[in-house]
Amino acid sequence: MSQYNLSHLDQLEAESIFVMREVAAQFEKAALLFSGGKDSIVLVRLAQKAFHPAKIPFTLLHVDTGHNFPETIEFRDFLVNKVGARLVVRLVQDSIDQGRCVEEKGINASRNTLQTVTLLDALAEFQFDVAIGGARRDEEKARAKERFFSHRDEFGQWDPKNQRPELWNLFNGRKAHGEHFRVFPLSNWTEMDVWQYIQRERLDIPSIYFAHEREVFDRNGTIYAASPFMQRLPEEKVEKRIVRFRTVGDMTCTGAVDSPAATLDEIIAEVAAARKTERGTRADDRRSETAMEDRKKAGYF
């Protein structure tokens, strides 16, 4: 009966499509959190597959810190146009201007944690009762404990010690009024799976994932892009290097890696040989031992 076997990518895809359809069936109004990064690009493809030939029944939601790489924003608009989806953008700057949150100070200031405020406000504004995210369990130790269907209370909080057990493929999305869910269809995917899938599906991705020359500076071993959003210390000298990014977040917290990988084949070879995790380049995770868990409890992605 060996003809009834699926490859690991096909199995992961089938599982994720099942989860996408459960979201459409169990919830009233869904947002798909779209950042323009590789994981959310895969999410969009899976959503297309799940509902073909109908359109994606979700609204794409981008929480824009204003500190994104311009290439990412350009790509976001290109992809949304290409797949014919509805996109809603909400700005962290607006949340700051409205006094909903306060900008961090100092040279390591980042709008990373402020996004939570804008995100929760946007979910309330549009009455989304579920937000689909691209988080994967292999990314980070707190995420290793996440469910596919993750319950959030009326304050948007995650309670990791009191999660609903999740068995077989029976997902319990029942909730009280005012509560919502976060759903993670890529839970079982690894960084390598995502890259292999992007290659197999020939998905477009932002140019910053590929090697390019960029003005950068070094801070505590992390290579940051020189940008108007980051203050530099006098000793932090800007230089031109050939780099690429393994993850795409804000310019203020996403480090680059020195890399000549200019094609998907080269990226996959590099990921296979990598001895550091992709989030090793993320300053937002390194603020403390449990930085991700603490942010997730507050309602972060």
Added chain:
Amino acid sequence: MDLLRFTTAGSVDDGKSTLIGRLLYDSKAIFEDQLDAIERVSNQRGAGYVDLSLLTDGLRAEREQGITIDVAYRYFATPRRKFIIADTPGHTQYTRNMVTGASTANLAIILVDARKGVIEQTRRHSFIASLLRIQHIIVCVNKMDLVGYDEAVFNKIVADYSEFASRLEVSDIKFIPISALLGDNVVDKSTNMPWYEGASLLYTLETVYIGSDSNHVDPRFPVQYVIRPHTAEHHDFRGFAGRVAGGVFKPGDEVVALPSGFTTKIKAIHTFEGEVQEAFFPMSVTMTLENEIDISRGDMIAKPNNAPVASQDLEAMICWFHEQKLRPNGRYIIRQTTREAKCLVKAIRYKVDINTLHKTENDLEIGMNDIARIQIRTTSPILHDPYRRNRHTGSIILVDEFTNNTVAAGMIL
């Protein structure tokens, strides 16, 4: 490359974290920055060694208390296979977590300390694996280095376990003598145990045959979602989306829609890439049918000569998951495939003493981590197969209708 999902079970201090750490490390799934981070924390605590459990114990509360609270999922791959490990904690809320981890596993690794032999917890873990119908068990006899790599110790454990396991319903049990700490027989064959003629653990995981574990005999397609594009191009398209839960479907097949009982034929099986000529577990596809018949989420497409049982009365083995005890005659929401109904717990037949495996009818109070056989009456027919025949159409969860918590998982008998 295919995919193997396995769960690991062991008692406290039997080296489970060390074993997982070694599999991850030797397959290069642990990265330098992760290793640096756990080395730093281990040193801060004055542990004197690198505590690999810190890799999986990700939550603040787990790190503070030095215990594992919840199932953690870990991933690694070799050139032969991709692996998903459901790592379940060894003590608190053990049953609940192991049942959860086992529900999606093809295989269970059960660790036995060579110095202690088959103990109560070994039997408990094996019983749960058997209850959840895991077809393959690998018993790893660990810490062989501490018993001088003695063949007699290993043989005694194999004999003890085999005698006990004859009462379980597991078809494939393998035994491997290992030292997780020193790496004997984990990735490579050990030179310290020339008397052992089997394969290393990793090689066994890479090669165990799981192709026949899924049900490719009984065609089952629980309808998950109805796709209606409402576009000019696909004006009349009405597709039934779902994931095949068993058997094989082909265009032209005569099928029956349940519970209505109407028969029709499959017009086409659609995917994003185009139409396909067959669909089988675990494919997610969309079917169109020859006739317009009323089908919605929770219905099932099967074959007229091979249909699931449709019944409002179920007997099930359940594992209770919640602090609030089962309310006899209580009302709950039952979920099975894509179907949801209300149900009443009509009777509690017996409770299983998880340590002795004895059935008791004297104490029928069902609380957290208890395993029991119950009788359920549902408001509408549940289209099911016995769990032993099909994991996907034979599994249920019970949800509390007031708190919305998942309070129990069950296997239909």
